[in-house]
Amino acid sequence: MRISLDGQDIEAQEGDTIAAALLRARITTFTRSIKYHRPRGPFCLAGSCGQCLMRVDGVPSLPACRVKAQEGMVCERQNGPLGVEKDLFRAADFLFRDGLDHHHLLTGSRLLGRVALEVARRLAGLGELPAQVPAPDRGELRVVEVAIVGGGPAGLAAARAAGARALLIEREARTGGAELLFGAGQEHGAGQAGLLLDAECVGLYANDTTVPGNTLLAVRLRDRILAIVAGRAIVATGGVSQPLPFPGVDRPGVYAARGLLGLGASVGRKLAVVGDGDEQQRCAEALSKRGYEIVLVNGVPRRALGNPVKALDTADGTRIRCDAVAIALPPAPLHELASCAGAKARFDGKGFPVETDDEGRTSVPWLFAAGTAAGKPAVPSGEIAGRAACR
Amino acid sequence: MPLSEKAIVCACEDVSVHDIDDAIAHGFADIESLKRYTGLGTGPCQGKSCEVGAMRICAQRRAVPPEAQVPFRARPPLVPTSLAAYSGLPGQVTGPRITTAGLRPTWGKGPHPLQPQTPLPDRVDVAIIGGGIMGLALAWNLAGRGAGRILVLERGYLCEGASGRNGGGVRAQWTTPTLIELAKESIEFMGRFAQELGINVWLRKGGYLFLAHDQETLNRIEYGADLQKRYGLPTRVIGPGEAGEIVPQLDTSKFIAASWNPEDGVVFPWPFLWGYADGARKRGALVEPFTRASGIEVSEGRVRAVQTDRGRVAADRVVIAAGAWSPSVARLAGVELPNVPYRHEIVSSEPLKPFLGPLVSMLGTGLYFSQSMRGEIVGGMGDPDEPPGLNQASSLRFMARYGRALGELVPQVRAVKLLRQWAGCYDVTPDHSPVLGETPGVAGLLQMSGFVGHGFMMAPAVGRRMAEWMGGSKDEIFERYSLRRFAEGRLIQETFIIG
Secondary structure (H helix, E strand, O other), X not given: OEEEEOOEEEEOXXXXXXXXXXXXXXXXXXXXXXXXXXXXXXXXXXXXXXXXXXXXXXXXXXXXXXXXXXXXXXXXXXXXXXXXXXXXXXXXXXXXXXXXXOOOOOOOOHHHHHHHHHHHHHHOOOEOOOOOOOOOOOOEEEEXXXXXXXXXXXXXXXXXXXXXXXXXXXXXXXXXXXXXXXXXXXXOOOOOOEEEOOEEEEEXXXXXXXXXXXXXXXXXXXXXXXXXXEEEEEEOOOEEOOOOOOOOOOOOOEEEHHHHHHOOOOOOOEEEEEEOHHHHHHHHHHHHHOOOEEEEEOOOOOEEXXXXXXXXXXXXXXXXXXXXXXXXXXXXXXXXXXXXXXXXXXXXXXXXXXXXXXOOEOOOXXXXXXXXXXXXXXXXXXXXXXXXXXX | OXXXXXXXXXXXXXXXXXXXXXXXXXXXXXXXXXXXXXXXXXXXXXXXXXXXXXXXXHHHOOOOOHHHOOOOXXXXXXXXXXXXXXXXXXXXXXXXXXXXXXXXXXXXXXXXXXXXXXOOOOEEEEEEEOOXXXXXXXXXXXHHOOOOXXXXXXXXXXXXXXXXXXXOEEXXXXXXXXXXXXXXXXXXXXXXXXXXXXXXXXXXXXXXXXXXXOHHHHHHHHHHHHHHHHOOOOOEEEOXXXXXXXXXXXXXXXXXXXXXXXXOEEOOOHHHHHHHHHHHHXXXXXXXXXXXXXXXXXXXXXXXXXXXXOEEEEEEXXXXXXXHHHHHHHHOOOXXXXXXXXXXXXXXXXXXXXXXXXXXXXXXXXXXXEEOOXXXXXXXXXXXXXXEOOOOOOOHHXXXXXXXXXXXXXHHXXXXXXXXXXXXXXXXXXXXXXXXXXXXXXXXXXXXXXXXXXXXXXXXXXXXXXXXXXXXXXXXXXXXOOOHHHHHOOOOOOOOOOO
């Protein structure tokens, strides 16, 4: 199968995402950053980070790591007016080494201010307007007693505990969540609960319709939204891979370790795996099984070098040569769905787990959270929340 | 050309550790202000990859206490989702409704953990309740006139209310002469705001295009254009063809005429508040965020003091500039305002390369949208069935209605993805005109509210005139727009209300 990138043919394999096909072809610069036009490539490889956005078949800023490659697909890189590889605007990064303070830029002169405005206006934005004009797709509304968001171990445990009164909503084509990356996650199913796959919950609201139920969920199924009214909701959305702020972390060639585990392509031979503790060990082992040669790096590196990154200076001053860098930090709780509905979340040093009581209830009475999203062990917290939500 | 050594925290918006330290040094350590000042978390990932890193830096620097280490208010959608997806939602979502509760503060009960620990003064000359654009513009102007000790009380962070939640549109196209004059002067001031206050507000004069879908609305825009011409504006009523040349993406079959003023524009709202607050402080005023007014003492027909959650402050004059919260603040003094709060919702799209010059508004539906300096399509739409109330929660209903309306008027944006939605409250008066000046029966209690969602674009002029009037200058608008007009039946109807 062939796709094209900026007019160049790229070979893709069955099941590849666009990102997998490009990385296999050793293409690592996917876009240019919005302000300094720094080169960027995929980081999280899970649709969260926004570093791999490109125009696909006329639609701007789609995550290359989530869109499956299809024969003849036309991919175009964005925000590099004269070509993303050698974007001339990268001078902005060089000229403003310490950063560009747009609040106080040229405030002294009205004339220069206007010039800055015109320049900034022209440089702003990522993609061009879409070329496609889709017809509105009919959505629908369903009613359930308990809606569970996230089909990882916590969500599955909640589904089994809640039984037929629950509907489990999972964004991937199969359940198991992040455990699938480590070769696990398939021991248990959703029990008697209903299952909605390839369905991404994008919003969780207080229900303002006259359909009885406390909450209203917006669930995206491809290009349409299914509205679900539920009596109670359980957020078991797991976590999101996190970068670590050191110079060069945003360069192409630095990936989330879990992202590489889910990628159907190899990004080289030798990987520097940055992190600490269990997460680093676990990811390193799993990556090693994928055929990578692993160098463990503890602490915050001083800098990453090369484009794509080919070396890492560690905290103690050692230079490690590598083909790519993997960051293996514990995934941060994905609290957003719960907290946009008003549930409280608090920083614990690693992320913002949703606050829950012993029954998994958040500060919003009809909303529960379980697993990584709540900073709790997956299966027991899922079971407890599943039972409590049915009471 | 080698890459610089920036340690990027937010890759979407290119925010580095250095930028975060700079924001903390400028006093923007609370996560909501940090987000707005640096832009972190406002890109396509909406903070999923940077919020933790940013908070870790704040915690390491001891910039915020543990109780304030909360996430910024998460905004739906969780991932960018196209306008077309929302527009297909069924009638049950957009139809009959029940009233829902608003959102509670993210940090919990009681005073905000970042409430300043310094004592408030025992006495000030002017206490302004509300640190939105009105209160801050007034404070800066008063302080510049040597009006004594000035205190601004803001219950949240700067930008927490409607001044930080609006779409940034500024226009002089109004249907009452006073509002035209106030807006003209304000827009003129916005053009030199950076020189006066030292921070960029990015006024971009792309014009305002009001679309009329029927004869009645056409009559309204023709009346408005005539009036505006008399006040020196270049407003013209144009046909769909010319409107289609200004915005080629419009479906010109959806309207019959348009009112066009190329000198209206859009700004970036947040720096206004920071600029005015900073400027007022430099002139000696006290601007106190995270501080709530809990009482207003009145005796013998005169205002005496303001009670706050940081103690009592005696004041000769108290100004109510609390936007949609003004009626509840006025009630602290036993005064009933006719203002009613209504929620209005907004959504911002993914950043696109510039394609849209003006702010476009459909007068019939209240739909409006413009393109921000960052490239996002920022737009909203009024809802005639919205119940009154101080509700800043977002709704799916709005996304469905907005998606449908915008997708019909501008089919080419249907595949554009929406990034983040939020809500703010309009402060609505019976005649859609503001409430200014003295309060009958309570000497020293001054009103500065009722701007129905457009106070932002009037504040520079209103702040100046109110400061001069408080200093003893005569100004008839403080009589004409006084609270008395409602009792006396002298309403001043403004009809160009959108959103």
